[in-house]
Amino acid sequence: MRRHARTLTLLLGAALVGLALVALPAPERAVGQDKGRVVVQIGGGDWADANYEAYVAPFEKETGIKVVAVRDWMSIAKLKLMVESKKVELDVADIPRLHYLSAVKANYLEKIDYGLYDKTELGKIDDLSKQAYGVGAAYFSYVMAYDTEKFPAGKRPTTWAEFWDAKKFPAPRTLRAGVYGTGAYEEALLADGVPMDKLYPMDVDRAFKSLDKIRPHVTTWWKEGAEGQQLFADKVVTIGDVFNGRIGNLQKKGMPLGIEWNQGKLQLDYWVIPKGAPNLQNAQRFIEFATRAKRQGAFSELIPYGPTNTAAFDHIKPETARQLPTFPANLKRQFHRNEDWYAEVGPGGKSNLEMIIERWNRWTVQ
Amino acid sequence: MDRPVTVRLRGRGGVGLLAVPAVVFLLVFYAYPLFRLLLVSLDAPRFGVTHYVTFFTEPAYLRILIRTFRVSLTVTLGCLLLGYPTAYVLSRVSGRVRRVLLLLVVVPYLTSFLVRTYAWMVLLGPKGVINSVLLRAGVIEAPLKLLYNAVGVHVGMIHVLLPLMILPLYSVMVGIDRTYVRAAQSLGAGTVRTFLRVFLPLSLPGVRSGCVLVFLVALGFYITPAMLGGLRDSMIAMLIESQITQLVNWGFAATAAFVLLVVTLGGFSLVGRVSGTTALVASEAAGRTFAITAWDAGGQRRWAPGPRWRPSLAPPAALAVLGRRLDAMVSALRRRQWALGQRREASGERLASAALHGYAAAVFFFLILPTFIVVPISLSAGDFLAFPPPGWSFRWYLSYFSQPPWLHATLLSFEVALVTMLASTLLGTLAAYGVLRGRLRRRTLVVSLIVSPIIVPPIVIGVAIYGLLAGWDLIGRFAGLVVGHAIGSIAYVMVIVSATLAGFDRSLERAAMSLGAGPLLTFRRVTFPLIRAGVLSGAVFAFIHSFDEVVITMFISGVHVQTLPLKMWEDIRNQIDPTIAAVSSMLILLPVAGLVALELAHGLRRLRRGASAPGGV
Numbered sequence: 001m002r003r004h005a006r007t008l009t010l011l012l013g014a015a016l017v018g019l020a021l022v023a024l025p026a027p028e029r030a031v032g033q034d035k036g037r038v039v040v041q042i043g044g045g046d047w048a049d050a051n052y053e054a055y056v057a058p059f060e061k062e063t064g065i066k067v068v069a070v071r072d073w074m075s076i077a078k079l080k081l082m083v084e085s086k087k088v089e090l091d092v093a094d095i096p097r098l099h100y101l102s103a104v105k106a107n108y109l110e111k112i113d114y115g116l117y118d119k120t121e122l123g124k125i126d127d128l129s130k131q132a133y134g135v136g137a138a139y140f141s142y143v144m145a146y147d148t149e150k151f152p153a154g155k156r157p158t159t160w161a162e163f164w165d166a167k168k169f170p171a172p173r174t175l176r177a178g179v180y181g182t183g184a185y186e187e188a189l190l191a192d193g194v195p196m197d198k199l200y201p202m203d204v205d206r207a208f209k210s211l212d213k214i215r216p217h218v219t220t221w222w223k224e225g226a227e228g229q230q231l232f233a234d235k236v237v238t239i240g241d242v243f244n245g246r247i248g249n250l251q252k253k254g255m256p257l258g259i260e261w262n263q264g265k266l267q268l269d270y271w272v273i274p275k276g277a278p279n280l281q282n283a284q285r286f287i288e289f290a291t292r293a294k295r296q297g298a299f300s301e302l303i304p305y306g307p308t309n310t311a312a313f314d315h316i317k318p319e320t321a322r323q324l325p326t327f328p329a330n331l332k333r334q335f336h337r338n339e340d341w342y343a344e345v346g347p348g349g350k351s352n353l354e355m356i357i358e359r360w361n362r363w364t365v366q
Numbered sequence: 367m368d369r370p371v372t373v374r375l376r377g378r379g380g381v382g383l384l385a386v387p388a389v390v391f392l393l394v395f396y397a398y399p400l401f402r403l404l405l406v407s408l409d410a411p412r413f414g415v416t417h418y419v420t421f422f423t424e425p426a427y428l429r430i431l432i433r434t435f436r437v438s439l440t441v442t443l444g445c446l447l448l449g450y451p452t453a454y455v456l457s458r459v460s461g462r463v464r465r466v467l468l469l470l471v472v473v474p475y476l477t478s479f480l481v482r483t484y485a486w487m488v489l490l491g492p493k494g495v496i497n498s499v500l501l502r503a504g505v506i507e508a509p510l511k512l513l514y515n516a517v518g519v520h521v522g523m524i525h526v527l528l529p530l531m532i533l534p535l536y537s538v539m540v541g542i543d544r545t546y547v548r549a550a551q552s553l554g555a556g557t558v559r560t561f562l563r564v565f566l567p568l569s570l571p572g573v574r575s576g577c578v579l580v581f582l583v584a585l586g587f588y589i590t591p592a593m594l595g596g597l598r599d600s601m602i603a604m605l606i607e608s609q610i611t612q613l614v615n616w617g618f619a620a621t622a623a624f625v626l627l628v629v630t631l632g633g634f635s636l637v638g639r640v641s642g643t644t645a646l647v648a649s650e651a652a653g654r655t656f657a658i659t660a661w662d663a664g665g666q667r668r669w670a671p672g673p674r675w676r677p678s679l680a681p682p683a684a685l686a687v688l689g690r691r692l693d694a695m696v697s698a699l700r701r702r703q704w705a706l707g708q709r710r711e712a713s714g715e716r717l718a719s720a721a722l723h724g725y726a727a728a729v730f731f732f733l734i735l736p737t738f739i740v741v742p743i744s745l746s747a748g749d750f751l752a753f754p755p756p757g758w759s760f761r762w763y764l765s766y767f768s769q770p771p772w773l774h775a776t777l778l779s780f781e782v783a784l785v786t787m788l789a790s791t792l793l794g795t796l797a798a799y800g801v802l803r804g805r806l807r808r809r810t811l812v813v814s815l816i817v818s819p820i821i822v823p824p825i826v827i828g829v830a831i832y833g834l835l836a837g838w839d840l841i842g843r844f845a846g847l848v849v850g851h852a853i854g855s856i857a858y859v860m861v862i863v864s865a866t867l868a869g870f871d872r873s874l875e876r877a878a879m880s881l882g883a884g885p886l887l888t889f890r891r892v893t894f895p896l897i898r899a900g901v902l903s904g905a906v907f908a909f910i911h912s913f914d915e916v917v918i919t920m921f922i923s924g925v926h927v928q929t930l931p932l933k934m935w936e937d938i939r940n941q942i943d944p945t946i947a948a949v950s951s952m953l954i955l956l957p958v959a960g961l962v963a964l965e966l967a968h969g970l971r972r973l974r975r976g977a978s979a980p981g982g983v
Contacts, residue, residue, distance in 0.1 A: 039925060041925070043940070044936035044937065044939060044940040045936070045937065045939070045940020046940060047940060048940070068926075070925050070926065071771065071928075071936055072925070072928070072932075072936060073936070073939070075611050076611070076612070076614050077610050077611050077614055077829065077921075078920075078921065080614050081829065081832045081833070081836070081921065084833075085832065085833055085836035085837070085841075087836045087839075087841060089842070089924060089925040089926070090925050102614065106614075172492075177597075179592075179600065179604060179605075179608050180608050180611070180612045181608070181612050181613075215597070219514060220513075220514045220596070221597060223592060223593075224939055225939070225940075226938055226939050226940065227593065230484070230750075230751065233750050233751070233752065234487075234488075234491070234752070235493070236487075236491055236492070236493075250750075253749045253750070351613075353612065353613065354613055354615065357608060357609075357612065357613065358424065358426070361424075361426045361427070361430065361600075361605060362424070362425070362426035364426075364597040364598060364600055365425075365426050365429045365430060365433075365598060
């Protein structure tokens with residue numbers, strides 16, 4: 001009996017502690033409520049570290065504005081919830097162009113104040129990056145990556161058509177799954193002989209027919225970027241499409257991996273300001289600061305993603321520059337994924353993105 | 367036996383009120399937001415069923431739905447086959463061994479599911495540990511295909527869900543009065559017969575609640591099947607997730623979620639109608655019925671609404687009468703043979719018991735197998751998750767302790783999980799008690815309300831409750847996180863506790879009452895000690911549910927608050943460094959260390975007491 005009494009006392013005590021904890025406010029990472037601050041979502045991992053070092057710290061130093069750096073990613077779903085509930089706690093985030101277009105359409109973003117920008121800097125930022133509601137932050141590329149031990153120079157696929165040739169190049173492979181709409185459709189079309197400048201409007205039937213051919217030879221279809229990276233790190237696959245930065249990361253750590261820039265698929269991330277951001281003015285200043293050539297140069301030195309300000313290459317070491325997707329020699333061998341096509345609404349009232357996700361789901365169960 | 371039932375109906379109607387706190391909580395924080403989402407799926411205020419038409423006319427979605435149910439079913443069966451004998455062994459062993467084994471069941475659960483999934487990829491891969499071992503041993507000539515197909519999905523899912531099967535089973539089995547078993551044996555029933563006619567029926571509430579939990583949780587899986595399975599193995603939750611995160615098409619995501627919910631609840635209510643009980647939670651009648659039918663087959667079925675879907679266990683009345691006659695004739699003979707058989711059976715029993723223990727040992731090995739991967743990875747000197755590690759070091763532990771965000775996140779997760787556990791154990795236990803003992807008019811509806819949060823994919827709950835929590839300024843607040851986590855935790859507690867309550871011998875309570883104990887005293891002195899195993903199991907899962915929750919948290923944590931799973935998720939999406947393996951290893955080793963310390967303290971105390979009072983234990 002005494003034991004039960006003790007158990008009960010313990011439980012009661014724990015309950016009291018619990019109540020006390022509920023009454024306490026959540027331990028916030030934010031500090032200070034003065035006007036001079038800006039809340040910036042900087043993503044995670046190496047990407048967040050690079051953002052911090054290249055943009056956040058120097059911005060604080062130059063302006064005296066306190067930056068609350070949030071290590072997390074913005075999703076379009078969270079943006080929608082935040083803006084629609086009118087409880088925006090965030091001033092700056094970065095989102096891919098695919099989501100940028102739908103966010104603009106839904107009116108979730110603040111207009112960019114280009115009046116703050118230096119004329120020469122602005123002139124060097126490429127056109128795709130200068131949008132009404134967002135400024136390009138960095139370019140990524142889906143590239144063909146390969147294990148250099150398995151595929152020495154001259155004995156490896158350099159086009160998607162060759163990648164599709166499983167007889168000539170037998171190897172465990174990976175491709176991006178299409179469950180999020182961002183599958184290897186362009187690669188499938190290129191493999192089927194469609195030239196890089198004739199990909200859009202996309203012949204979806206043809207893309208899936210081409211995917212039929214490679215399907216039996218694909219070991220697994222990756223969904224998250226880290227998954228694709230892990231497949232190469234573990235040597236589960238020796239060739240496949242992955243984000244160039246993921247492979248760059250492994251190369252830096254001495255893994256025998258190579259990148260084929262030919263027929264790479266470029267995508268662009270934007271700095272954006274959610275509608276109703278509490279520190280709008282500081283947010284505008286932060287984005288202006290983060291798109292300066294010198295800052296972007298520092299960023300690309302830290303992580304191999306491409307600057308949107310072309311003058312940034314003046315601040316990048318030549319050996320680093322060659323590893324970047326927007327390095328001129330690499331750039332001209334790649335193509336831009338046409339997010340506008342994905343956002344287009346077809347006759348059925350569905351966007352192409354919606355349609356292609358539906359097609360993907362149907363294709364997987366075949 | 368007839369009378370107490372009517373007495374209960376008249377005298378204890380108020381007990382049903384105990385379910386009220388849980389029901390009110392869920393109505394406000396769960397049902398109401400979900401109802402608003404239902405309106406979205408119906409295109410309110412214009413109202414239309416386009417989303418539903420899309421869902422049912424696109425064959426892919428139906429096929430994915432059917433596959434989701436099929437996989438959940440086979441996973442449930444797998445868990446039952448592995449879990450039942452294991453729980454049986456657990457309920458038979460004593461004190462210290464039991465504590466250690468229980469820990470082995472729960473602890474792997476504390477490892478982040480992402481890390482566990484990765485461990486399975488290491489184990490099952492074409493060049494993985496299992497294939498390497500088998501190849502080297504010469505058992506196979508070519509690597510088995512264990513990954514990126516249905517095998518991988520089942521291994522991964524069964525591993526994650528097995529504790530959800532074992533603990534409810536264990537909680538019920540531990541409460542089974544062994545004198546029934548001994549009585550049956552002394553009356554001449556063999557081991558098998560005793561098991562089939564006495565033990566198995568008495569353990570059925572546990573089987574039911576374990577199966578219900580595993581099945582429901584399996585329905586909402588997507589990351590594990592997505593990572594371990596092939597293209598064809600995608601499940602409905604994945605579909606819902608992509609609709610929300612990529613298309614912000616909440617109407618369609620909600621549609622898929624509601625179809626899943628309605629089909630599941632409909633299925634259970636059908637089973638319930640056939641069996642005459644509420645199929646979602648074990649009902650009291652079920653446990654009692656089998657105790658009775660075991661003794662007096664069929665004779666009492668008039669008042670005991672026995673589930674008809676297990677007719678093989680309770681033979682029809684006519685057969686039973688015949689059976690009893692035969693029994694009487696044979697029993698004299700049997701009694702004589704009994705003494706003789708005892709000796710023979712003893713050796714057979716030893717063999718069976720050895721086999722049983724071997725089986726349970728294999729299951730425990732399966733449960734902790736990924737740990738053998740996770741711990742070495744965490745000690746890696748390399749820069750990313752790799753097995754075997756390229757070298758050894760503690761750098762990832764140092765990395766954890768040197769980063770305040772990790773420490774803050776860990777502390778916050780512990781606090782949230784603790785409070786969630788206390789709140790939901792209280793609400794869930796009261797609700798289970800009220801539902802099972804009280805006279806509730808819409809019992810099925812109440813049970814569905816409480817249990818359904820397990821079925822609705824968390825991402826849908828996250829989206830649904832965001833608006834409500836934002837309105838009350840609870841986004842990114844401690845209380846908001848507790849609310850979001852408690853929605854699911856209450857369901858776990860409810861299902862597990864109701865199983866122990868169902869297998870409970872009510873006459874003990876009545877005895878206490880008749881001796882003058884009030885309801886509270888009876889509960890404290892009789893009921894609670896007997897259902898304690900269930901309440902504690904429920905609490906464990908309430909804690910783990912909160913501690914592991916990432917999807918709802920992602921939405922309601924706001925901008926400035928980060929829990930441990932969120933931090934892990936941020937990390938694993940960006941860099942696959944072994945810090946998360948270090949965190950996982952610590953989560954495994956901490957409880958183990960705690961238990962060892964507890965045992966040592968216990969032993970020391972015993973030693974000291976033994977010294978001061980010789981002969982006393």
